[in-house]
Amino acid sequence: MILNKGLFLTFEGIDGSGKTMQLEMLTEDLRKANLKYLILREPGGTSISEQIRKVLLDRVNQEMIPETELLLFAAARAQLVQEVVKPALAAKSIVISDRFYDSTTAYQGFGRDMDVHFIQMLNTFATQGLQPDFTFYFDLSVETAIERLGKRTEKNDRIDLESKKFMEKTRQGYLSIAQKNPERIKVIDAERTPEEIFQDLKMELKQVIDLGG
Ligand code: TYD
Numbered sequence: 001m002i003l004n005k006g007l008f009l010t011f012e013g014i015d016g017s018g019k020t021m022q023l024e025m026l027t028e029d030l031r032k033a034n035l036k037y038l039i040l041r042e043p044g045g046t047s048i049s050e051q052i053r054k055v056l057l058d059r060v061n062q063e064m065i066p067e068t069e070l071l072l073f074a075a076a077r078a079q080l081v082q083e084v085v086k087p088a089l090a091a092k093s094i095v096i097s098d099r100f101y102d103s104t105t106a107y108q109g110f111g112r113d114m115d116v117h118f119i120q121m122l123n124t125f126a127t128q129g130l131q132p133d134f135t136f137y138f139d140l141s142v143e144t145a146i147e148r149l150g151k152r153t154e155k156n157d158r159i160d161l162e163s164k165k166f167m168e169k170t171r172q173g174y175l176s177i178a179q180k181n182p183e184r185i186k187v188i189d190a191e192r193t194p195e196e197i198f199q200d201l202k203m204e205l206k207q208v209i210d211l212g213g
Contacts, residue, residue, distance in 0.1 A: 006089030007208060008130070010100040013138035014171050015160050016145030017190050018197065022138065023098050025198050026205075030094065033212045038088045042099040043076035046083045052076040057157040064158075070108045070119065077101065078126040085130065094209065100132055102177055102185070107159070110173025111166050134208065136201060137178050138190035142167045 011019040030037045043053040101123035109116040178185040
């Protein structure tokens with residue numbers, strides 16, 4: 001268990017993967033275990049990053065070109081890392097972010113066919129080289145994801161409205177990133193019930209956090 005320094009965890013997956021629900025369940029356990037933690041979501045988490053989030057996700061911004069999108073995600077992240085994540089880790093907090101730079105590699109790199117090598121350099125630049133200690137990637141088929149998303153259509157933002165093909169490329173991107181980073185990225189089968197997925201997540205987390213119980 002890592003206690004004498006901060007711990008940085010990230011949750012990843014395509015839209016509809018259920019990662020946000022898992023994070024909410026985990027937050028409840030962290031609270032009960034009296035651990036010092038901070039939950040963040042990307043893009044967002046600072047005043048400037050939330051303003052960038054609005055521009056990125058607003059359905060009216062249909063004319064946004066991929067390059068602008070990429071740079072805005074990176075900009076929101078740079079602000080978040082320096083203003084919030086690094087100070088929290090320095091104060092020995094557990095920091096968990098709903099999405100981080102793997103989202104950019106998967107969505108903008110693989111999903112939008114932009115240069116993955118360049119994106120990885122941009123990610124390093126934006127985060128000043130900060131890497132998550134562990135990343136949980138919730139994997140499921142695009143069909144199941146679409147079925148789940150269908151149930152929350154009122155919430156769907158500009159990126160949720162993307163085509164099935166885009167989602168498929170993004171998923172393949174995640175799988176490829178996970179394969180290249182087996183030490184950092186834990187793949188969790190998200191095709192199952194929330195309770196089953198949560199048990200898996202807790203098993204994986206046991207090595208790094210003492211949740212008690
Ligand atoms: P959000 O409502 O937070 O979706 P979710 O609950 O699925 O995380 O919207 C974030 C959207 O932005 C989501 O479709 C994924 C996308 N995204 C990127 O394309 N690149 C990125 O770097 C990040 C952080 C998110």
